[in-house]
Amino acid sequence: MASEYIVNLKHISKTFGGIKALNDVSLDIKRGEVHALVGENGAGKSTLIKVLAGVHFPDDGAEIYIDGERTVIKNPMDAIRKGISVIYQDISLFPNLTIAENICIGNDTVWKKHLNWAEINALAEQALAKVGAKIDPAMLLKDLNLASQQIVAIARAISFNSSLIIMDEPTSSLSAGEVETLYKIIETLRNENIAVLFISHKFDEIYRVASRVTVLRDGRYISSHDLAAVERQELIRLMVGRNVEYLTMKAERISEQQILKVNRLCKEGNFYNISFELRKGEIVGITGLVGSGRSEIAKAIFGLNIPDSGEIILEGQPIVIKSAADAVKHGISYIPENRQLEGLLAKNSVCQNMTLAVLDEICKYGCIDTKKETAIAREYTEKLDVRPRDIDKPVGQLSGGNQQKVVLGKWLATNPKILIADEPTSGVDIGAKIEIHKTLRQLANKGIGVVVISSELPEILAVSDRILIMHRGNIVSAMNKEGATQEAILAKALGA
Amino acid sequence: MRNWLKKREFVMLMMLVVISLGISLITPAFLTPSNLLSIVMNNIILAIMAMGMTLVVVTSGIDVSVGSQLGFAAIFVGLVALLPTANIFIVLAVGLVCGVLLGIFNGILIAGAEIPAIVVTVGTMNVFRGSLLLYTNGKWVTSLPAWYTSMYNSSVLGVPIPIIIFAVVVAVTYYLIQYTRLGRSVYALGGNPVAASRVGINTDKVLLFVFAYMGALTGIASILYGAQLATIDPNAGTSFELTVISAVVIGGASALGGSGSLLGTCIGVLILGVLQNGMILMRVEPYWQDVVMGLILIIAVSVDVLNNRKKEAQKKTIDVAKAIKGGVSA
Ligand SMILES: Nc1ncnc2c1ncn2[C@@H]1O[C@H](COP(=O)(O)OP(=O)(O)OP(=O)(O)O)[C@@H](O)[C@H]1O
Ligand SMILES: [Mg+2]
Numbered sequence: 001m002a003s004e005y006i007v008n009l010k011h012i013s014k015t016f017g018g019i020k021a022l023n024d025v026s027l028d029i030k031r032g033e034v035h036a037l038v039g040e041n042g043a044g045k046s047t048l049i050k051v052l053a054g055v056h057f058p059d060d061g062a063e064i065y066i067d068g069e070r071t072v073i074k075n076p077m078d079a080i081r082k083g084i085s086v087i088y089q090d091i092s093l094f095p096n097l098t099i100a101e102n103i104c105i106g107n108d109t110v111w112k113k114h115l116n117w118a119e120i121n122a123l124a125e126q127a128l129a130k131v132g133a134k135i136d137p138a139m140l141l142k143d144l145n146l147a148s149q150q151i152v153a154i155a156r157a158i159s160f161n162s163s164l165i166i167m168d169e170p171t172s173s174l175s176a177g178e179v180e181t182l183y184k185i186i187e188t189l190r191n192e193n194i195a196v197l198f199i200s201h202k203f204d205e206i207y208r209v210a211s212r213v214t215v216l217r218d219g220r221y222i223s224s225h226d227l228a229a230v231e232r233q234e235l236i237r238l239m240v241g242r243n244v245e246y247l248t249m250k251a252e253r254i255s256e257q258q259i260l261k262v263n264r265l266c267k268e269g270n271f272y273n274i275s276f277e278l279r280k281g282e283i284v285g286i287t288g289l290v291g292s293g294r295s296e297i298a299k300a301i302f303g304l305n306i307p308d309s310g311e312i313i314l315e316g317q318p319i320v321i322k323s324a325a326d327a328v329k330h331g332i333s334y335i336p337e338n339r340q341l342e343g344l345l346a347k348n349s350v351c352q353n354m355t356l357a358v359l360d361e362i363c364k365y366g367c368i369d370t371k372k373e374t375a376i377a378r379e380y381t382e383k384l385d386v387r388p389r390d391i392d393k394p395v396g397q398l399s400g401g402n403q404q405k406v407v408l409g410k411w412l413a414t415n416p417k418i419l420i421a422d423e424p425t426s427g428v429d430i431g432a433k434i435e436i437h438k439t440l441r442q443l444a445n446k447g448i449g450v451v452v453i454s455s456e457l458p459e460i461l462a463v464s465d466r467i468l469i470m471h472r473g474n475i476v477s478a479m480n481k482e483g484a485t486q487e488a489i490l491a492k493a494l495g496a
Numbered sequence: 497m498r499n500w501l502k503k504r505e506f507v508m509l510m511m512l513v514v515i516s517l518g519i520s521l522i523t524p525a526f527l528t529p530s531n532l533l534s535i536v537m538n539n540i541i542l543a544i545m546a547m548g549m550t551l552v553v554v555t556s557g558i559d560v561s562v563g564s565q566l567g568f569a570a571i572f573v574g575l576v577a578l579l580p581t582a583n584i585f586i587v588l589a590v591g592l593v594c595g596v597l598l599g600i601f602n603g604i605l606i607a608g609a610e611i612p613a614i615v616v617t618v619g620t621m622n623v624f625r626g627s628l629l630l631y632t633n634g635k636w637v638t639s640l641p642a643w644y645t646s647m648y649n650s651s652v653l654g655v656p657i658p659i660i661i662f663a664v665v666v667a668v669t670y671y672l673i674q675y676t677r678l679g680r681s682v683y684a685l686g687g688n689p690v691a692a693s694r695v696g697i698n699t700d701k702v703l704l705f706v707f708a709y710m711g712a713l714t715g716i717a718s719i720l721y722g723a724q725l726a727t728i729d730p731n732a733g734t735s736f737e738l739t740v741i742s743a744v745v746i747g748g749a750s751a752l753g754g755s756g757s758l759l760g761t762c763i764g765v766l767i768l769g770v771l772q773n774g775m776i777l778m779r780v781e782p783y784w785q786d787v788v789m790g791l792i793l794i795i796a797v798s799v800d801v802l803n804n805r806k807k808e809a810q811k812k813t814i815d816v817a818k819a820i821k822g823g824v825s826a
Contacts, residue, residue: 055694077696092694096687096754097680105684106695115675 003068006031006164006195007052007084010063014047014056016397019388021047022058025221027214029164032193034186036206036227039216039239040429041401042387045199046089048216049166052197053086054079067163077106085157089168089199089400091149093156095142100124102141103156127159128152131185147174154185165189166197169400171205172427183209201401201429202456203232215239240431246462247434248481249441254465255280258316259449260418262301265310270296271473274310278418278449283440285464286453288493293473294453295337298420301451302334303327314417331417335408335424337453344403346396350386351377353395354409380409385435401428405436412439419443420451425459437463457486471495504748507799508763515767519774526777539769540658541566541717541724542736543762546743547669548713550761551706553744554686556753557613559707561602562714562740564624566733569594569718571628574637574728577644587644591719592712598624599711600704607703621737628730637728648723658720665713670758682706686753742789743768746796767792 007029014022022044029035037045050056052064054073064071066082073079079086093102100117103124104110110119124137133151141149150170157165171179186196186209200206206213207227215222215238222238236244260278265271271293278284286294299305301312303321311318314330321327327334344353354377355362362372377391384405386398395406404427411419421440425433440463444450454460460467467484469477469492477492520527545562552559573591576582598620605616647657673679681702685692693699722728747764749756771792775785 075696076694080696088694090690092688092691094684094687094691094754096683101680101684105680106697111677113677115677115680117675 008065012062013059021219023219029195032195034196034210036210036213037199042399043216044219080160083163085160085162086166087153087157087170091153098138099152100137102152103127103159127155131155147178164195168199244430246458248462251465252445254282261313263311265307267307280447281444282465283444283450285460285467287460288470292470294470295422298422333411333414333416333419335411335421337422344395347394349392351391353406357410357414376413383439384409385432404428418449422453469493505760512767516770523777535769535773539765540662541720543765544665544713544717545740546761546765548710549740549744550756551682552710553749554756555706556686559617559710560737561617561621563733563736564621565598565714566718568624568628569715570721570728570732573719574722577640591715595711595715596708599708603704603707607700632730640726645723645726742793
């Protein structure tokens with residue numbers, strides 16, 4: 001009889017250069033279940049799945065059982081042959097190859113010494129059809145946007161007919177519609193008795209798709225639960241080791257002085273008649289379903305999306321912004337949503353990456369003032385709780401969420417007049433989210449105008465002084481923080 | 497069809513046509529069958545080596561030792577051709593083996609010792625050339641036998657032998673990169689080295705192969721080199737690597753790796769060949785020729801940079817069906 005468990009991991013440890021990223025961790029996944037893996041940034045989630053995927057070899061003493069049988073996973077292809085496929089946090093595909101190749105590469109059934117393109121394209125089309133994607137598989141992957149690349153990664157994972165599919169933060173680059181698709185795919189997988197190991201920092205998502213959960217903290221195994229039997233607060237307490245809740249922080253002083261006014265901004269197909277104002281010291285939150293035009297407005301103000309009509313008024317002066325460089329010159333900073341695209345310099349240190357956007361400021365006579373440089377890096381690693389607190393570590397060795405914090409720090413360090421942050425907390429854990437909220441509030445208190453875009457309603461409620469709600473490219477409602485509730489916002493966002 | 501028009505190769509082809517038209521307007525001698533044939537014949541060696549260099553550049557590598565490799569292999573081919581027992585097959589084998597060995601030497605250092613390709617090949621460029629000069633004492637290899645030198649100008653069924661050899665090289669290389677796992681792995685490695693090892697590609701093996709293949713093609717080119725010139729200077733091929741690399745880059749291969757096509761490289765070779773031929777016909781001073789060649793390289797790369805910027809804004813989104821029909825497993 002087949003074992004009840006598809007995978008059992010016991011006594012998994014992994015040391016990177018003397019530092020234990022994993023310390024005697026175990027994980028049991030039942031056949032056909034959706035299992036969530038949670039923990040703070042740097043807790044070791046990605047490392048654990050990389051051990052299971054054959055990317056990292058565990059330290060001595062590890063025991064891996066697949067289908068009840070003890071085994072060793074030698075390399076990533078070995079894992080795939082044993083029925084485990086992975087969608088990595090960094091996507092890990094080939095931008096210069098076609099969609100079909102990205103799906104089939106390494107798949108023994110078609111990826112043979114001599115390639116038969118008809119076979120390859122057929123398998124790819126089949127895989128794409130399974131996830132409901134309509135696209136020409138002969139297109140190059142780099143011609144797709146990030147979310148669509150993620151869908152290709154999902155199609156690839158499914159095409160191996162694995163019995164366990166691991167997804168490392170798969171929704172961090174998907175839009176709401178695409179997330180729904182992913183949920184449906186996961187549901188179909190479950191119906192066919194394929195197990196899914198799902199890593200996420202979003203609790204709504206975890207409760208929606210998963211039935212069991214395993215918590216890691218500081219590279220150690222904490223516990224496993226049926227999700228039906230564990231409350232969200234309890235889960236957070238297990239992850240962080242203490243109680244954490246969003247803090248609502250009041251503005252110290254919102255001056256009457258308008259720093260930014262947007263007047264009847266239109267862009268066909270994106271947004272219509274957008275007017276709002278931002279005052280010094282204020283945080284304006286923009287929410288709405290993904291695709292409602294929120295990010296497009298942000299890009300328009302930052303010169304990445306030129307509007308058809310309307311005006312942007314900065315401190316009383318109408319300005320023309322034709323490029324990102326114009327925006328920066330006017331003191332506008334923008335933290336984009338898809339920060340994976342941001343290109344951190346993986347081999348360079350946290351310190352060098354953090355100060356990249358302020359090189360002019362830390363240079364004296366063309367030489368970098370290392371004292372200033374480290375001071376800035378220290379300040380923001382501290383503020384954003386980058387772990388480990390080592391500013392000389394190459395960024396490539398940080399966990400995904402901590403890399404996100406570095407990107408964030410890089411832009412926060414720029415000292416803008418206006419800061420626009422699109423999903424500033426995507427991919428970071430709950431503790432870090434609160435730190436980021438605090439940092440945004442501190443910036444506002446210094447007199448900066450802040451615009452925060454987020455689809456997470458509790459976050460919008462916690463950080464904003466005023467909330468703009470978008471629906472199909474229009475601002476359908478503006479609420480003051482007082483009196484706004486999740487229900488009211490959601491109703492407006494849905495177009496009620 | 498639209499897609500085809502947007503392709504990089506098409507842009508370069510247009511550039512080639514415009515340059516050719518320009519030259520033929522100034523010197524009528526340009527657009528004659530015999531001149532066009534001579535352009536091709538004079539650039540076969542460049543073209544063969546550029547095929548190999550395309551693969552090297554696709555891996556985001558570079559090989560600046562190929563000029564020295566060419567001289568090294570050519571001298572040995574010449575010395576062997578002078579032996580009384582030599583015949584065409586022995587000469588071919590010597591050229592090929594000599595090139596492959598030099599390429600493997602590079603490959604082992606790059607893949608095995610993980611030294612960057614630019615560092616390794618700058619080193620071997622000097623090592624190969626230096627040892628060649630030591631060995632030959634700077635002396636030329638001359639009075640090569642007629643059975644060898646006549647190869648360059650004889651034809652089979654009306655097609656010159658060098659063109660046949662080039663055609664075979666193109667066919668083999670095309671098959672390799674289009675229809676074999678190894679060839680696609682070269683592109684995968686260039687596109688995302690981390691992902692490449694995650695999908696089971698032995699990246700060291702691929703790199704070793706690419707440099708060995710570069711060497712093999714240089715070996716083949718060296719056979720033609722001696723046959724074409726009939727005398728071989730131990731300094732043969734000095735700084736030729738720069739021409740080879742230029743042709744590949746003009747043809748659209750990105751120095752960042754992952755992209756580059758044989759067709760593009762052929763067009764790159766022709767652009768360089770046509771310009772050089774045209775300038776000679778127009779009696780342009782040689783120093784100016786260098787300036788023009790350099791400018792063309794920069795223009796070609798700038799076109800790429802601009803093109804890429806535009807593309808960033810036009811990325812596609814996959815349409816995902818609202819409802820997923822049928823099951824997931826096959
Ligand atoms: N290649 C590596 N070299 C050195 N240290 C590493 C390497 N990969 C991971 N680490 C360290 O291991 C620890 C765990 O990282 P991991 O990526 O597993 O975290 P995570 O739980 O996935 O976090 P996140 O939610 O941010 O993605 C981190 O402290 C990280 O810095
Ligand atoms: Mg991770």
